[in-house]
Amino acid sequence: MTKLLELDGVSRTYSSRSGLFGAPIPVRAVDGVSLSVAPGRTLGIVGESGCGKSTTGRLALGLERPDAGSVRFAGAPMPAPGTAAWRRQRARMQLVFQDPLGALDRRLPIARQIAEPLVVHGIGNRAEREARVAALLADVGLPAELGRRHPHELSGGQRQRAVLARALATNPSLLVCDEPISALDVSIQAQVVNMLADLQAERGIALIFISHDLKVVRQVSHEVAVMYLGRVVEQGDPDEIFAEPAHPYSRALVSAVPSVGPRRIERIVLKGDPPNPADRPSGCAFHPRCPLATAQCRAESPALRPLVDGRLVACHLAATRRLVA
Amino acid sequence: MFRYLSFRLLRAVLTILLVVTFAFVVLRLSGDPALTILSPDAPPAAIAAFRHEWGLDQPIWVQYLDYFAAILHGNLGQSLRDGRPALQVVAERIPATLVLTLPALTMKVLLGIPAGIYAALHRNSMADRAVMAGAVAGFTVPSFVLGLVLVLVFAVQLGWLPSGGQDSWQATILPVVTLGLGGAGILARFTRSAMLEVLGQPYIRTASAKGVPWRAVVTSHALPNAAIPTVTVMGFMVGSLIAGAVVVESVFSWPGVGRLLVVAVANRDLAVVQVILLLVAATMVTANLAVDLVYGMLDPRMRAAGAR
Amino acid sequence: MPDMSASERAAGERVAGESRPDRPLVEIRDLRVSFEGVPALRGIDFAVSPGEAVGLVGESGCGKSITWLAALGLLGPTARVSGSVRLQGEELLGAPPARLDAVRGGRIAMIFQDPATALNPVHRLGWQVEEALRLHRGLEGAAARAEALRLFERVGIPDAARRLASYPHEMSGGQNQRVMIAMALAGAPDLLIADEPTTALDATIQAQILDLLREIQAEAGMAMVLISHDLGVVADLCTRVGVMYAGRLVEMAPAAELFAEPQHPYTCGLLGALPDMSGPRRRLVAIPGSVPEPGRLPAGCAFAPRCGFATAACAAGVPELEAVGEDHHAACARLPLPDAAAA
């Protein structure tokens, strides 16, 4: 299957400094990540705060430029942010934020905001745009009269639908959803998840779904990447990864999901906090918290290698452990 | 902490540099000193000679460096009025100003901070409203109006206190009260809002939830946090000790730095104005550094920000 | 109860084995709270027995946190509170401040959602724990210091001796939450209220904190109320669970029973809306509509407009909690539901 978006070994380093004269500390937010997504498919990215999943999303959208590696969209390299070509390309890829209220301009009625991408990209005349907005509102299941309201007059779920309608206005082929449901109430999350699935089925959009909620990622993804400290540590089919995680970190993450139903994986409680990206441990970044770490793990950073079943794992012990399991 | 302080010190130097540059630029922009001093119809040869003597024919950056060097040597020019060094003219006036501003500062702090705290703790009560009304009056009534009204009542009508001059300690009462009342209002208002902000923080609820009696919640949990923003305002007040009484000194004909400044501005006595400007900047910068030090003591997060 | 860890089982057996005491530890009767005329809590009856772990779940604004803040007198002056909250028979609502101070942190301790802002930024962590020790156990100086160190070690803070001198901003969220727990334990309380203790934390840290809470609750034999919007978190830790909606308790049952056989349509809906972690993927069953705003509640049952089972009768009156099984109560006019299991 041809890929719509390909990230090839992308890295992004921020230099964090304290004040004007503090010494700059390089922080590797994303470190050599290769991912791809095909039309009509969903790539889920999971991990804890500071693991670089949001930055990966921004790199995928071309909102930031990688310091190393390349991002290709529909076969072509990503133009530099802020250029005319970059702005034109926005019509083909869109971002959905975590906080729908923050992402909407609270002073403009919903319909005008949904129409804004059309205005920015000079699509259609006034009447055509109005018709398109009406169609978009219907697509995301919002009554037409809601278009006249302002964001604060809508409920959380309705707002996220409006944000989705705006993202879909230019018929993008890629949608990056960064924690799209974590600001919503439990009973509303399912509505949005279902709608995303429906929209993808109808329009064949490629989705990158970034979330810390493993249950939801499993629900929506065709492929999933687990990130830890800027790197992908495990990548593959969500059912396989969540049923039998190969990387000790994925295993701990999966086992930590609070669940109402029966638990399939015995609970593993990791020691310590996720380390500061500015102070990366040597070797495998996970080794200080890993219950299985060996001398090799402390010295040598594992590469992402395929296992027999096709999934990729970055762990020195994964291959042997699979045999044991 | 060391990094933090050296960073602040650098900023302080930068501020002084900016002030000096500002004075230089304004001085050069305000007209050719040769023409100003010699009068425009002086003979061209005299003007050229003057320019050469004062280095005005040099490139602008050389002039700037010279200017700087002169300031570093304490050479700040002569007062137009009597030809004495401007620095000396200004320095003579400082004690008179401090006689007003120091008691006024004490009054602001002793009156403003407790009133602000009390108002915050009794939000929406009559006392709160009274304090807030006083505070609003404190900064909406200009000091010259307040001063004149006080003169009208206590000097003219009642005849209890002198309306000006500096022959007795009684003469300081009206100017000090004028300065103190306005500042106390501002401080009360600021303290109140800082206190209200802190009282709304989750850690106050935590303290109550662990059974800390309300009085102790206020004294050992809320006050140390509310002190942090209040210190900034106090720093500004300390920084204006030298020139904070421009208007009030004029109202009461008080021979301090402020009155000197007004007269110097009216006479375009540039050297004196410059000295006062630098002096004020230096006091402000020192006060701000002191504030930073106090910050470091009050707020552990600040120490970390510098140490990182 | 098919899926419990050893410690959970132990806790469960202990509660069962001790034979439910006649008198509950805390008993809340018809607790109502309103802010400037807008009701936030509309009559809650709730009891906690000694040593048991109760969960309270619900969405934002349902009143689950306000219940306990009101019970301990921690709401601001804008709140109007009525009803009754009894701690082993002693009325807490309207109790004198000195009495409340002794109860808060001493008999009933509370930990909050965001540990970073719940700790005082200008005081050392050790000082903050020692303050509680001084207030409730009368410990001073070296004794307090030693006890604080013991508590820090108990809650698993690495390098505890040095951490006593740290400030909150020098610690991670998980470590700060451990400090909050140490502070709560300082008064040796009979009841710990944990208000969304893991919501602001990462998944692996959440697991650590939940484990710690479970351990400590079992070890100290104290009762615990776990407030959370996450059904999974509550299922993990609690033996009994209450579900709240729009300022009322709509269902209350033993945890296993609640999750296996929910009775109230809202509970059914919440469970249906959760994706599974294993098994085949199914389309989620979403609850239509959204949570009503506190000031604009519908007449009658507040859930009726979103409820698939609602009839005209549901808008007529607010249903009361009624027994639908042993120790299982639900507030729904349509019980038993025509086809509850299907929902």
Added chain:
Amino acid sequence: MSATQIDGATQIDSAGQIDGAGINGAGIEGAVVVAARQRRRGMPVAVICALVWLAAMLAVALAADSLRPYSITAIDLRARLQPPVGFGGSLRHLLGTDELGRDVLSRLIESVRVSVLIAFGATAIAATFGTTMGFIAAHFRGLVEQAVLVLIDFQASMPFLIVALAVLAFFGNSLPLLVALMGLYGWERYARIARGLAIAANAQGYAAAVRQIGARPLRIYLGHVLPNIASTLIVSATLSFPEIVLLESGLSFLGLGVQPPMTSLGNMVGFGREYITRAPWILLAPSVTIVLTTLCVSLLGDWLRDRLDPTLS
């Protein structure tokens, strides 16, 4: 100051993956109270009075020429130092006359016009300049931002009256200079607000959303950010407006602001001071006007702040 240090360090995953921190807990109580407040829309009596007074001042400023009974320079030496009506004066001069027999009411009306115009002009300049600087800092970040921050620091740390006096000493006095000078007053507050809010909106908010739609910076800042922060800026303006009035009247009182034959409120107080014992009305009329005006704008500002923007302290 500390803001620079903080946002330098928090760039990584600014998305804030904190799991629904805003949904539960302490926010609820606030939300309920806000909901309750929104239902009670009403204006306190004091604010209505303030609005009426301010409207009157504005009307006086605009229609000064037709309201004024006498020319401000009309000297009537036979009617010097006449008291106002009610204190032994005549109806010819409602507020009495000054030492040259000029009508105090007429001079007051003209003074209101001058003072109000200066304050309005200066506020507009400060708001425009400050907001632009704030946006520039927020858009370019890096060194540009640091430079703006140093300027903000400088402006905030020097007592403005001293700087203004220095400028007047060097440049002499003229009305355009005075307005421009007053226009520098308080620009740093607008710059701070504009920078802070624009950075927030850029980080994870509506501005970021519009940017990734493909909008140009001008559209983002003028079409979205400015309207969204306008209420905060307006509140800030109402809070600094009275300060400008006070500053101008202070300068004029010292004889260094508005120069005769023009007249302003501070100017009138300054000249009236000589006659404080014999004719206090010359100084009391403009004093009362200043106090009432600054008081009313402050009241209005406080009320607006509570209504529109409780975050502004």
